[in-house]
Amino acid sequence: MPRNWKRLNRAESVAILEKLGDQRDALVFSMTTTDVTIRDLTFYSRYKLYRLVNYATLPVFSMMYLSDGKEFIQLDGTAGPIYTANEKDPIRMDETTIIPYLEFFFAQVEGSEGDVFLIKNPRKAPFMESLSEEQQNRVVDMFKPIEVSRRDDDTILTGTIYYGGGLIAATIVVAPDGKMAFEAQSLLLNGIHFPPSPYGHMWLEG
Amino acid sequence: MTSPAPDLRDLLKPGETLPPAQAMIDKALEILAHSQTGHQLVEFADMEKIDIRIIATPKPTTYLPESRAACIGFNKSDPVSPSRFVLMLAGILREAQQEISGVSHPDLDEPEEKHIEIGLAKQEDKVWHLCSVAFELSDQPKFTEYNFLDELGKMGHHESIELFRKQERSG
Numbered sequence: 001m002p003r004n005w006k007r008l009n010r011a012e013s014v015a016i017l018e019k020l021g022d023q024r025d026a027l028v029f030s031m032t033t034t035d036v037t038i039r040d041l042t043f044y045s046r047y048k049l050y051r052l053v054n055y056a057t058l059p060v061f062s063m064m065y066l067s068d069g070k071e072f073i074q075l076d077g078t079a080g081p082i083y084t085a086n087e088k089d090p091i092r093m094d095e096t097t098i099i100p101y102l103e104f105f106f107a108q109v110e111g112s113e114g115d116v117f118l119i120k121n122p123r124k125a126p127f128m129e130s131l132s133e134e135q136q137n138r139v140v141d142m143f144k145p146i147e148v149s150r151r152d153d154d155t156i157l158t159g160t161i162y163y164g165g166g167l168i169a170a171t172i173v174v175a176p177d178g179k180m181a182f183e184a185q186s187l188l189l190n191g192i193h194f195p196p197s198p199y200g201h202m203w204l205e206g
Numbered sequence: 207m208t209s210p211a212p213d214l215r216d217l218l219k220p221g222e223t224l225p226p227a228q229a230m231i232d233k234a235l236e237i238l239a240h241s242q243t244g245h246q247l248v249e250f251a252d253m254e255k256i257d258i259r260i261i262a263t264p265k266p267t268t269y270l271p272e273s274r275a276a277c278i279g280f281n282k283s284d285p286v287s288p289s290r291f292v293l294m295l296a297g298i299l300r301e302a303q304q305e306i307s308g309v310s311h312p313d314l315d316e317p318e319e320k321h322i323e324i325g326l327a328k329q330e331d332k333v334w335h336l337c338s339v340a341f342e343l344s345d346q347p348k349f350t351e352y353n354f355l356d357e358l359g360k361m362g363h364h365e366s367i368e369l370f371r372k373q374e375r376s377g
Contacts, residue, residue, distance in 0.1 A: 027261060028271035033314055054271070056311055058325045061269045077264030077281035078221050110264050111216030112284040164212025180218070187211040 005051070008036045016050065020065070020072050027063065027074075030056050041104060043097040043178075047089040049104075064108065077110045079180075086178040093176055095148045098155045102172065105180070106161075113164030120146060122160070127192050142188040144169045156183075166190040221282030227260040234292045240349070241342030243335055244292075247299040251276075256302055258295070266290065268298040273305035289352040292343075293336055293361065300335045304328055333363055337370035 008016065013036040017029050033056035039049045050065040050072070064075040066085040073081045073088075082105060091101065099118070106116040119125055122143045128136050146159035151173075158171045170185040224230065235251070238244035251258065256274050263279030266286050270276055276298040280286045286294065304310070309328060312320045340354040359367055 027269075027277070028275060030271070054269075055314055057270060058311060058321075058328070061267070061271075063263070074262065075264065076262035078262075078283050079218055080221070106217075108264065109217050110281055110284070111212075111214070111219075113212045113216060116214070116217060161214060163214055163216075166212050168212065168214060170214055182214045182218075185214050190211065 005037045005039045008038060012036070017052075019070065020052075023072060029054055029063075041100070043091040043093065043101045043104075044085070044089045045092075047085050075108045077108070079105070079109050082108065083177075083179060091178045093155050093174055093178060095150070095155065098148055098157050098174055099146065101174065101178065102157060102180075111163065115163075117162040118146075119143065119160045119162055119167070125162070127162070131192070139167065139189060139192070142167065144188075160188065161185075162192065165192055167192060216283075219283050221262075222285055224282065224285060230260065230291065231258050231295070234288070234295045237288075237292050237343070237349070237352075238296055238339065240346060241339045243338035243342060244296055247296055247303065247335070247339075250303050251299050254302070254306060256299065258298075266294065268294050268301070270298060270301045270305065273302055273310075276302050287357060289354050289357040290361065292352075293340065293354065293358060296339045297332050297336055300332045301328070304331065333366045334370070336361075336363065337366055340367070341370065341374070 013034065014031050016036050017031055017034060020026050020029065029052055033054055035053045035055065037051045037053075039051070041047065041049055044066075046068040047066050048068075050067050051062060052065070053060055053062040065072045066075065066081065067073065068089065071088070073085050075081050091097070093101065099120075102118055106118060109116070117125075122128065122139050125139075128139065131139065142160075144158065144160045146157060149156045149158075153176045155174045156171060157174070158169070161168045161170050167188040168185050169188050171183040173181045173183050175181075225233075235248050239248040250256075254274060256276050258276045258278070261269070261277045261279040262282055264281055265279075266281070267279045268277065269279065276295075278291065278294050278298060280291075309324070309331075311328075312324055336358060340358045343349045343352065343354045355367060
């Protein structure tokens with residue numbers, strides 16, 4: 001199990017599944033073959049991240065939820081559910097929480113070009129192994145390290161993002177309510193391919 | 207030709223406005239019924255009263271939580287194509303058919319080998335049905351623009367398409 005996740009015991013899992021089952025349009029998860037794991041998110045006070053995995057199907061079926069233990073908000077790959085949770089449990093957004101928030105956001109929200117990843121250290125990025133030494137040096141040379149600053153109430157991060165086979169230098173503005181905007185972006189390098197879903201493979205940069 | 211640079215603003219697009227779920231399901235069933243294999247799946251769904259639902263998921267997926275409940279999931283910001291939707295429907299209906307006819311997943315405490323053996327057999331059977339549906343619909347001029355075979359390939363079944371084609375040729 002990835003670090004920071006806690007696996008609930010059977011009784012705790014059943015209690016969660018029962019609460020979830022009471023919700024309108026709830027998906028069916030087997031009480032006997034579903035594992036529930038839970039993870040704290042530093043930017044929320046009450047809400048946590050829940051991961052439900054039904055091992056009785058092949059491939060296994062999993063779904064993520066944000067929840068305070070009573071109400072469950074299903075994460076569907078768009079920003080909407082995260083913004084909804086932010087309204088119910090206002091996030092703490094500052095220089096210390098912006099990176100965990102963006103990593104969480106990018107892990108859950110997907111664009112038409114697939115996964116998004118905030119690069120903290122290019123030398124530890126998994127795609128590096130697939131590049132020639134010359135290409136690796138280009139990535140390192142072009143990499144813009146993360147910088148965090150404040151502008152009025154907004155928290156701003158500039159850095160390097162992987163998306164759609166490219167490395168992009170971007171400025172991301174996060175409002176106090178967690179809503180974000182991409183203020184500037186420029187393509188540094190194209191034609192890079194991550195292993196399929198770094199999130200699915202639980203890749204951690206360290 | 208170079209592909210356009212990826213745009214991070216993609217992530218913040220609101221979900222697309224789609225037709226009502228039931229309209230999408232009905233249309234997909236209607237198209238599916240134009241293939242012989244698909245027609246049999248549609249009749250099965252009708253006879254067994256399979257509850258077909260569309261769910262919102264980060265990536266395209268299908269899920270059979272119960273033998274008579276078939277879910278098709280995709281990301282509303284990046285919806286699947288109509289042809290992918292039809293093929294996903296065919297696949298999950300075939301899974302339901304397997305379950306109802308007694309070919310179900312082993313219990314979790316069964317040995318790993320049994321899981322692999324049954325899992326692979328179920329998957330092979332399902333993919334064979336997908337190939338049948340895709341070829342049968344592709345043979346009909348009115349579905350040419352749906353590019354069912356291309357879509358099946360994009361779903362990761364290039365090898366199965368070639369195997370199926372070879373078997374069809376050898377009769």
